[in-house]
Amino acid sequence: MTSTTETETKVETQTPAAAAKEENLPVANDAGGDAAKDGEKPAENASAPGSPTKKTGTLKNVVTAHKKDFEKDVVYLYQFVRSPTTPSLSACCLMVETWLRMSGIQYENIDHKLRYKSKRGQLPFIELNGKEIEESDTIIRELSLYFEKDIDDGLTPDQKIMTHVFCSMLNNHTGWIVRWWRYNHPQEFLDVAQLDIKRTFNSRLPNSILNFVFKIGFRKHLKDAVGYGVGRFSLEEVVESAKNDLKVLSDFLGTKDYFFGKEPRYLDLSVFSHLAQFIYVPFGGLKEWMQEECANLLAHAERVKTKYWSDWDEILSTLEMNTHLPKKEVPAESSEPKAEDEAKKAKEEEAKKAKEAKAAEKKRLAEEKKKEREEKKKKEKEEKERKKKEKEEAEKAAKEKAAAEAEAAKQAEAAKAEAAAAETPAADGAAAPAAEATKEAAEKQETAPNGSADAAAAKPEVTAE
Template identity: 35%
Template sequence: MAETTGSCVSLYIATGVVTVTVLLLYIRRAKSSPAEPHPRDTVMLHQLGKGVHAPSISPFVLKLETYLRMSNIPYKNLFDKKMSSKGKTPWIEYNGEQVPDSEFCIEYLNAKFNVDLNSKFSQSDRAIGRAFRKLAEEDVYWYIGLSRCVYDRHRTIFSRLGLRWLIRKILERKALTSAWHHGIGRHSETEVTHIAVGDLKALSDFIGDKRFLLGDTPCQEDCAVFGILAQVVWQMPGSDGERAVNEKYANLRRYCVRIKDKYWPDWDDRVLESV
């Protein structure tokens, strides 16, 4: 008798588990299947939700959307937080093709839409532009990530985004691990900040009184440099980086405001808190 009752209970539990699993899979599938097919000849930009004081907390999302605006390419935002096949954001879909990575997206779109934002610049200027993009995306980027996830004790930006303690803890662990493997994480906070402020100084010295990175007209690399600098200007409150771009290297702030005003008239509608 006891044996029969025991197997009945097991059967109920097993049925319950299977039902809940099927239900969860069904909900997940229903959620992930697009409500409507993507329009043809329109770039679908997969990205995260709104940022706090800038339209995205991801420099790469801000870069790619700025590029789409600068190039007048028709696009639609999908704030679905879906990651690319490489596990990163942003990525695009265009007429059924998927392209991960902001830089590969730009190369793909340049070819598809016959765009060359660098056409006015010499090979040597383009090379300098590329080097500054790398400085921003491969160096200042780590400072931004570590500041947000580790150095800022209050996790200000993540808290304002409403991220729970556990998620913030996971992000902190992830940032520390990847920075360690990259190598930059072997340095102290003071050293990482010193490196980043040196990068900001180099950018400030190079931009000087110019309106954009290479001169009076924007180039392709402005999108990436803006994507990174906008994070420092607006989304790293209380950091040394923010102080540097607002005080000592204030031309960087002016540079960001110039690009924001030119390409982002809807900025305030795209942020959680206007500044």
């Protein structure tokens, strides 16, 4: 798989004259696209029909045309997908579509999701009356002949020479400066162009894989830029070279509205298509430089855009391919069924909303009940914990009281024991002198006379009392 602008180089390096203009379609598409691989001859468009010359000429239908139900003289344009910054990131595609608008030719973009490419593997290409025409220069030349639309009619030979000179510069040098920057800075290009890479390649692969393949595809084309003489220079040198090209164009335009007067010509078309790649996908500070040094080129691009791209903003916002076509009107006979369908749809929508409201109310009530249960459970848990705590505190207080009472009883016993111990030594001390006195009286009685003995015998009795 390659990138959108990668296709601007492969075929261009084949023939320098036509090369600098055409783009080569990505070689693969993981979503089932049938773009042929490089070097392969596509199965479709295998024939090479002759190009139309005059509108009155006979055109041979091509059986392998992609658009089977084509309308006569309607141009079917195959190009790249839209971008949020410019209708096309390819100068060649933008040039062909702008020419169709300038010439007032009826055309339709085919939103082919990058599945198709021309016989030479390029974009853009067109189909006219079942016939394929490729290469932007060839497309414009052949359509100019067929529809007799020559936007350079009336130019002098010198003016036509200047057109050829400037277009050659744009195609073979200025345009390659844009490609060189994109090939060297693929991620920055993606960011500035605001590309949705999945949409661009119509792929379901992850962005990381697509980005990796995108960068690899871009970088392998650096050799093409080398072949055109810009690939070996630094960014500063390449930007300076671009400034030289733009300054020459600015000086040639001067104060004129368009390069050759009041009406746009082919050179204006080519300049606008290339300038759009500098203005709407800017790099290297060139847009800011143009505002200072080449403001007339910016005004010229805005003038062409306003004149032929009134739907520019709509394209960038919607990325639609055919905003230029009138909106299809609903047939009168189908208006009534459509109204019925709308009423039915509105009724279904109301029923759906009522069902959703009922479900929401049911959910709300369920949530409230759940919340109430949770609150109740929480309170019960808190009450249980409170009672448990109170019980533990009561048990603790009872234990502490019992312990205090036991300690008090113990202390009382100890005090009583101490008091009893203190009383016992005092009684022992009083009995000892009495015993000693009794002993002495007995000894005296044994030694004394009878009368004395009687007296002595009577004395202890008195003492005992």
